[in-house]
Amino acid sequence: MESSAADAWFLREVLPLEGELSGYFRRNWRNESDVRDLVQEVYVRVYAHASAAPELPQKTRAFVFTTARNLLLNKSRDAQVVPLEMVGDVEGLAAATDQPGPDRTVIGRDELRRLQTALDQLAPRCREAILLRQLEGLSRKEIAHRMGISETTVKDYLAVGLFALSDIFFGTSGNGGRAQ
């Protein structure tokens, strides 16, 4: 499998499941702070599998959630704990289909509204930096001047802002960049 095909598959089919996947782990794993690492582990596993296989997986959703369940089972075995609610969820998985979610089709206005909502959730300084970059098209130097901070700090604001925006877009919750 060409890496570009696997990349496209990951973006198109796997990434939109992030919100649901995070929710699944949050319900079935006792430690909230592990959720992000668990999601990443699932990504790495399914991507590695897809890149090695001659063809892309047919039923991405079922594949992703089966991988998630196996990961949880292994983890539970290591920790010698049985996650309580998990049995119910496993049954629910059987019904998992590959219906396209709302994320697959994008319409301009919705997107704008979603961006607005996402920006509203950012820490104010991160939001300001992102807006200056994306809406005003300013360079890093100009943003530094405008905000009265160093260029290095601009980079930090933009990076943390993007970190938080990714969480919001793809549905990993947590305080992700929200003002404390």
Added chain:
Amino acid sequence: MNDELAALVPATEAAAVQLAAARWVIARQDGESWSADDQAEFDGWLDEAVANRLAFLRADQAWQRTSRAAALKRPMREPAVQVRTGQLPGAKLAAAIGAVLLLGAGAFGYFAQPNYTPYETPVGGRQILTLSDGSQIELNTNSKVRIARVENARRVIVDRGDVYFDVRHDGRRPFVVTAHGRTLVDLGTKFLVRERPEALEVSLLEGKLRLDAPKGGDGSATIMAPGEVAVATEHTTSVTKSARAAFTTELSWRQGILIFHHTPLSEAVAEFNRYTTRKITITNPVVARLEINGKFRTNDIAMFADVTADVLGLKADKRDDRIVIGR
């Protein structure tokens, strides 16, 4: 990084990778200061772990979504910096893009074109995209375009399907459409592009449109006038005049309707099948040559099959996965 910012990123392994990925996405935006060394370091980081690559794809996607939404909102104009310093925006940007393309053209084909945003419709879908300048791009069933926002031009690549363009002309910022290896430049225009495996078909409804000469050939560019239809392959161009009525038929999909005038059943069925996964098949070659007239809703294939069968005295055998029309 200061404490206030550091507090916004959870202390987990995956979060550290995601933050590093976000930093790379941001760093790659700096066209001018992005050096070959930076690219080498970035390539090394990407290759180091699958998790790195995936975190980059994720952050890059989020950034593109932000740019895309921002593009819808922002009137297209020069960035303030270029106006103020009086530099040639086009040349500067071209140099920056050139640099990125050259650097990215190696092992990471996917990463070489960060500027194009894809939009596609599923089978049976239809979608209108409105650009920030008011231009509209309308996608028919199973169609795909990629749109790039660059400072001195508006660029659209048509990958497949039917796409109707209603372009706000701007002499300083041409609207350039690429399909089937050919290039169209609007000169104030409403036009329809149909990208098919065998050829590109362009119908001009209003205004003026330039179809560039085939690459490597010795032909010249074609300036199209309203009512003209150009059929182009990578190496050839032919232009014919079409009746207005034909345009109505060709564009009826914008209202969710297909219109047939003395259309062979095989053609009508092929057209209809583009809108649905439950396809119609015709087993008999004589039946395939029968002609059909009428207006049909693209979202009701069963109705089309029933009416056709009724009018032509045939049978429509409706199965779960397909409909067979025969005697």
